[in-house]
Every structure is written in C-alpha cells, then in structure tokens.
Amino acid sequence: MIRENVFTSYENWTKPFVSEVAEIINLLKDHGYDANKLALVTGLQEKNVSSWTAKYKKEPFNVSTIPYPCWCFLAALVGRQNIAMSGEVIKVEDIRRVLRLFKPTAFGARNTFVCPTSEQFAKLIDSGLFEEMTAQNICELFNWNPSQFIESLQTGKLPFLNWCLIVMMLGINIQKMVLKDLEAPLEYVAE
Known part of the structure; x- marks a missing residue:
C-alpha cells in the first residue's frame, strides 16, 4: 500500500x-x-x-x-x-490549438519522441499564453534547477520526462501518451 x-x-x-x-x-x-x-x-x-x-x-x-x-x-x-x-490542470479552452504548436512527434513514447525546438518552447513557456506556464513556476513545481531548465529550453534539449510533466500540466494524459500497449487504463487506488 x-x-x-x-x-x-x-x-x-x-x-x-x-x-x-x-x-x-x-x-x-x-x-x-x-x-x-x-x-x-x-x-x-x-x-x-x-x-x-x-x-x-x-x-x-x-x-x-x-x-x-x-x-x-x-x-x-x-x-x-x-x-x-494536486491533480489540477491549467484550463485550456482549445487543447488542439496548443497541440498544433508542436509536431506530433512530441507526443509519444520516449522511443519515438523528438524534442520540440527552442522556438516551439517559446510559444508555450513564458509566452503569456498561460499565466501558470512560466519557467519559474515549472521549476518550483518540480524542484528543478532554473538555469539548467532554461538552458534546456533554449537549446531544444529538454529531457523527455520533463516534457511529459509540462504537457501533463495542460491536462494531457501521460499514461495514454507513453504506455501505448495498455489494454485498459491503469489506475492505482489505495486500498
């Protein structure tokens, strides 16, 4: 348990x-x-x-x-x-609009993932599109080193795990994105 x-x-x-x-x-x-x-x-x-x-x-x-x-x-x-x-997500009126900022290869498992470019990151993070989507806020949420995080955004070399956590903030289900072979949704429930 x-x-x-x-x-x-x-x-x-x-x-x-x-x-x-x-x-x-x-x-x-x-x-x-x-x-x-x-x-x-x-x-x-x-x-x-x-x-x-x-x-x-x-x-x-x-x-x-x-x-x-x-x-x-x-x-x-x-x-x-x-x-x-706490399970909350950033309110997004049209998630397709956000998804169109990136290539489809940004939304898959690690073995098919192509990291977004610095230009693509700039359209989402610190762009004003979403108030909560700032580098500072993201670093505080996940206890990341701000200078390393900003450098990875600027060079387009954000680790896959970090990308997953960011898109999860927008309500994208990471389980469905990464675990393509699940026959049914997996839900951990405390006993």
Whole structure:
C-alpha cells in the first residue's frame, strides 16, 4: 500500500519508501511493462529504477532516493496525474490549438519522441499564453534547477520526462501518451 502523502505537491511531499516505488514498478510490470520495455518507452534507466527500489523486500521502509520529478512521472503512469498541482490542470479552452504548436512527434513514447525546438518552447513557456506556464513556476513545481531548465529550453534539449510533466500540466494524459500497449487504463487506488 502506498501512503497518500507521497502523492502531493513538492512542498508537502514525503519521499516514498523503496517498497512504495517498487509497488508502482511492479504494477507497471503486471500490465506488460517489464524493465526493458519501461526503459524503452520512458527513458528511465534500469539502474536508476533499481537504486530507487533497492532492498525493498528486506528493508521495505527505507526511504527511496527517487527524485520528485521521477516520482511524479511514475505516479502519472499509474493514473495519478499531475500530483505536483494536486491533480489540477491549467484550463485550456482549445487543447488542439496548443497541440498544433508542436509536431506530433512530441507526443509519444520516449522511443519515438523528438524534442520540440527552442522556438516551439517559446510559444508555450513564458509566452503569456498561460499565466501558470512560466519557467519559474515549472521549476518550483518540480524542484528543478532554473538555469539548467532554461538552458534546456533554449537549446531544444529538454529531457523527455520533463516534457511529459509540462504537457501533463495542460491536462494531457501521460499514461495514454507513453504506455501505448495498455489494454485498459491503469489506475492505482489505495486500498
């Protein structure tokens, strides 16, 4: 069972236990996403996942080393969307208008993802299109280093996971975007 206080905004976040991270990973495995396939579609490295779940059977209550953005991403993959904003999303009147700012290759699994360009990022982030979509706000939500984040936007080299978290702020379902082989929606529900 996963505690609810690990599915919160960064300022209220309690780091999950290794057993809680392992529960999410095992749930994904149960739905057809073993370590290799998960790495292919998410870009999460197997060695990192292993370190986040280290000794979960022997010492289940050790606190995981998983970074908050990675936890947000895993939570979204099991149906707990946008925990950084308490499940809320930025109100978008016409999501198609936003989607048209980017090529379709920006909205898929990691193995097909083509990072948007700096010009495309500039149309969304700090553009005034959405008040909440500022580099500063995004960095605060996900505990990112602002200078690294801004540099990745300017060079068009934003990591896939970070891109997923940003588009999730707009209400795009990351689970559907990344986990194309799911037969039915996956929803983690606390028991």
